[in-house]
Amino acid sequence: MKPITSKRDFPSTDNFVYLNAANVALMYNGAKQAISEWTQDLAENGSNNFDEIAEAEVFEPLHQHTAQLFNCKPEDISVGSSATELLGSLAWAIAPESEKNVVSTSIVFPSTVYPWQRVARSTGCSIRLVRDINSFIHEDDIIGSIDKNTAVVCISHVEYGSGQRFDLEKLCSAAHEKGALFIVDATQSAGAVPIDLKDCPIDAVISGAYKWLCGPFGAAVMYLAPHLQHTLEPGLVGFRSHKDIWDLNAGRIEYPDSASRFEFSTMAYGCAVGLAKSIDFLVQVGIENIFKYNLFLADTLVEGLRKRNANITSSLSNKHRSSIVTAAFEGKDSSKILQRLKDAKVYLSKRGNALRFSPHLYNNPDHIEEALDHIDRLCLNQ
Ligand SMILES: Cc1ncc(COP(=O)(O)O)c(C=O)c1O
Structure with a gap:
């Protein structure tokens, strides 16, 4: 899917990976x-x-x-x-x-x-x-x-x-x-x-x-x-x-x-x-466009997390899902993963023991891949 916003609308999107709209979204310029x-x-x-x-x-x-x-x-x-x-x-x-x-x-x-x-x-x-x-x-x-x-x-x-x-x-x-x-x-x-x-x-x-x-x-x-x-x-x-x-x-x-x-x-x-x-x-x-685009990002994320054996705890049924995705890795402390991701400029939240990813319209699939790569390098391979 093509991006639905430009850098002009959200100038800081290339400076870090921001998957935290359920906490505070990036502000429209x-x-x-x-x-x-x-x-x-x-x-x-x-x-x-x-x-x-x-x-x-x-x-x-x-x-x-x-x-x-x-x-x-x-x-x-x-x-x-x-x-x-x-x-x-x-x-x-x-x-x-x-x-x-x-x-x-x-x-x-x-x-x-x-x-x-x-x-x-x-x-x-x-x-x-x-x-x-x-x-x-x-x-x-x-x-x-x-x-x-x-x-x-x-x-x-x-x-x-x-x-x-x-x-x-x-x-x-x-x-x-x-x-x-x-x-x-x-x-x-x-x-x-x-x-x-x-x-x-x-x-x-x-x-x-x-x-x-x-x-x-x-x-x-x-x-x-x-x-x-x-x-x-x-x-x-x-x-x-x-x-x-x-x-x-x-x-x-x-x-x-x-x-x-x-x-x-x-x-x-x-x-x-x-x-x-x-x-x-x-x-x-268009809110309908944003909804579809955000679910596309969430799909990419869920697929990547599954490949890494994450336990996805958010709803995945089409009727009940949103672009908020929550996941935990067995035997791994989500707080530590969160901190390591933050050190690598990948921002999300933790709710309960799950990592909460919340991509929004200013994100693109590269942000998701980057977050997953960091999870591999910093968090799971040690
Ligand atoms: C569902 C929901 N309602 C309300 C709030 C808080 O809203 P406000 O800070 O505008 O009072 C939050 C904040 O996380 C929320 O998730």
């Missing part, structure tokens, strides 16, 4: 430039250029491009500083009552479920974490945990530790059948796996910026379904929560009838400006 320019202007000119109108309108490009990413409307998108912040505000907005339950998985990233745990301590609702079997969650076990008292099913589209990808349509219908909201943390999938909200009526989708969206720390986006845009009272509020942010009046809050009711304060606005550039770029490349 257009985003880096936009953030630098924005930050420099603020530092040198204060609010001379970033005036009240600019501040009121600053999220518009990000609303627009995220709407293209998810096939929804710009008014369905809210911007925050991190996925955890948006999830926290949403969890307090929903605050399931004492007889209710929230369903998630036992291997989900903690930030996806901690906000619900915290709300549960206050309201007395219960949290059901569906157990994995060898790091794999059977979707039918999630469905079996949903009952008439389930207020929310909140899962990560792709599990951070195993790369397992869930069937959103199937889980969404199962949640809705029982009257529960279906909320998806797409931090490990947005930008790399297609999510089409026209096809799938998910209630909320949240994603941080710095992984597969190739954006910065300090920004995140949330899709909120239209039926929740008039009713939910955000858990976090501030001057931006009022529908006219500059009609400053401490005596009242009137929320906008859009997802932006979840935007509440100043933030590192330049990061939102940069994230808009990254998402625009990814949408232009």
Whole structure:
């Protein structure tokens, strides 16, 4: 398969082998430039250029491009500083009552479920974490945990530790059948796996910026379904929560009838400006193309790892896989392998005892071969 990005878009890709998007992806160069320019202007000119109108309108490009990413409307998108912040505000907005339950998985990233745990301590609702079997969650076990008292099913589209990808349509219908909201943390999938909200009526989708969206720390986006845009009272509020942010009046809050009711304060606005550039770029490349390309890289990797007798622990079925590949070598300490690879400028992560490889659109098959060669030379032949 031909490369789908150029060195101009990700200038550092030849300096090292970077297979770590599930941790922090390389940032799209257009985003880096936009953030630098924005930050420099603020530092040198204060609010001379970033005036009240600019501040009121600053999220518009990000609303627009995220709407293209998810096939929804710009008014369905809210911007925050991190996925955890948006999830926290949403969890307090929903605050399931004492007889209710929230369903998630036992291997989900903690930030996806901690906000619900915290709300549960206050309201007395219960949290059901569906157990994995060898790091794999059977979707039918999630469905079996949903009952008439389930207020929310909140899962990560792709599990951070195993790369397992869930069937959103199937889980969404199962949640809705029982009257529960279906909320998806797409931090490990947005930008790399297609999510089409026209096809799938998910209630909320949240994603941080710095992984597969190739954006910065300090920004995140949330899709909120239209039926929740008039009713939910955000858990976090501030001057931006009022529908006219500059009609400053401490005596009242009137929320906008859009997802932006979840935007509440100043933030590192330049990061939102940069994230808009990254998402625009990814949408232009095509998420379907990125998905196919990343799976092609993952295939090359899996083949090479198998030849080296690695125990592949991530899901390999077409239905459930992503480009996150996890593997361990029998009798070898993954921490040592990780350190040796790092010394050789090959970057990945370790989750549990498995090495976690997470190639993204800026990688090419040579990066995979180089990583495998280093594994041979540094790690396995001694
Ligand atoms: C699935 C998932 N959700 C959320 C986060 C954290 O997101 P943020 O740092 O934007 O709060 C991570 C980070 O690894 C993650 O993997």
